[in-house]
Amino acid sequence: xxxxxxxxxxxxxxxxxxxxxxxxxxxxxxxxxxxxxxxxxxxxxxxxxxxxxxxxxxxxxxxxxxxxxxxxxxxxxxxxxxxxxxxxxxxxxxxxxxxxxxxxxxxxxxxxxxxxxxxxxxxxxxxxxxxxxxxxxxxxxxxxxxxxxxxxxxxxxxxxxxxxxxxxxxxxxxxxxxxxxxxx
Numbered sequence: 001x002x003x004x005x006x007x008x009x010x011x012x013x014x015x016x017x018x019x020x021x022x023x024x025x026x027x028x029x030x031x032x033x034x035x036x037x038x039x040x041x042x043x044x045x046x047x048x049x050x051x052x053x054x055x056x057x058x059x060x061x062x063x064x065x066x067x068x069x070x071x072x073x074x075x076x077x078x079x080x081x082x083x084x085x086x087x088x089x090x091x092x093x094x095x096x097x098x099x100x101x102x103x104x105x106x107x108x109x110x111x112x113x114x115x116x117x118x119x120x121x122x123x124x125x126x127x128x129x130x131x132x133x134x135x136x137x138x139x140x141x142x143x144x145x146x147x148x149x150x151x152x153x154x155x156x157x158x159x160x161x162x163x164x165x166x167x168x169x170x171x172x173x174x175x176x177x178x179x180x181x182x183x184x
Contacts, residue, residue, distance in 0.1 A: 001064050003038055003176050004057045006045035006135070007031040008071035008145070016074030018082055021154040023072045029158075030070040030148070030165060037169030041176070045069075054138045066101065066176040067143040069135050072157070073150045082152035087113040090122030090145040092136040101142050101175045108171035112164040113149045113156070142179060 007027035009015035015023030028047070035042040043060065045053045045067075057067050075084040089106040091098030102119040110116035122145055124130035136143050148164060149157050 001041075001176065001180055002043045002061060002066075003041050003172050004043050004045050004061060004065060004067040005031050005034045005038070006053050006057070006067070006069040007047065008069050010047055010049060016072055016151045018074065018150075018152040018154060021151055023074075023151055026072060026151075026154070026157060027070045029161060033161060033165035034068075034070070034169050034172070037166050038173060041173055042169075050134055054135060057139055057141075061139075061141055063141050064180050065141045066172065066179060067135075067139050067141055068105075068172060069143075069145050071145055071147050073147050074152070075150065082150065084150045085153060086110075086115040086117040087149055088117035088147045089119050090133065090136065090147070091119060092143060093121035093123065093128075093132050095142065097142045097179060098136070098144065101179065102144055104175045104178075105144055105146060105168065105171050108167050109146060109148060109164065112160050112167065117147075 009024040031044060035044045045056055073084055077083045087109045089102040089109060091102040106119050122133040122136045124133050135145060
């Protein structure tokens with residue numbers, strides 16, 4: 001059984017940014033670090049457009065696997081100043097297994113990157129009227145989106161990357177093991 005690890009966005013659309021720091025390159029660092037710590041339990045999802053990443057996971061995975069995509073948040077106030085801090089984990093709306101997995105993964109992520117913004121049902125642009133997030137909706141296995149922090153806190157994200165990924169990999173592994181045993 002496999003834990004699929006994907007880096008959010010791609011080279012042509014790099015996601016959130018703050019000054020020189022861009023979401024996609026940092027998501028690649030986290031993907032590589034997680035895959036390293038997961039070892040043979042992991043499969044790195046090849047870079048590319050979201051539909052291609054989802055197809056890779058669906059072509060190579062089963063309902064007993066686990067998928068996670070790494071993203072980073074960005075937000076500004078009315079004056080254009082960066083705001084926001086903390087980590088959160090998203091899961092497919094209404095999924096009991098997804099919620100359970102998100103709680104376990106977020107508990108570990110929040111020990112490194114505070115404050116704990118909790119778990120949330122993952123809707124596109126966080127608006128329920130837009131429907132579920134594509135990554136979460138198109139994968140038949142439990143799937144999560146981890147958001148370790150905000151891009152304007154890039155120093156914290158890079159400083160804590162190794163320790164957070166090491167512990168997050170262990171949380172993903174134990175969560176995956178429990179899911180396979182039918183805990184959820």
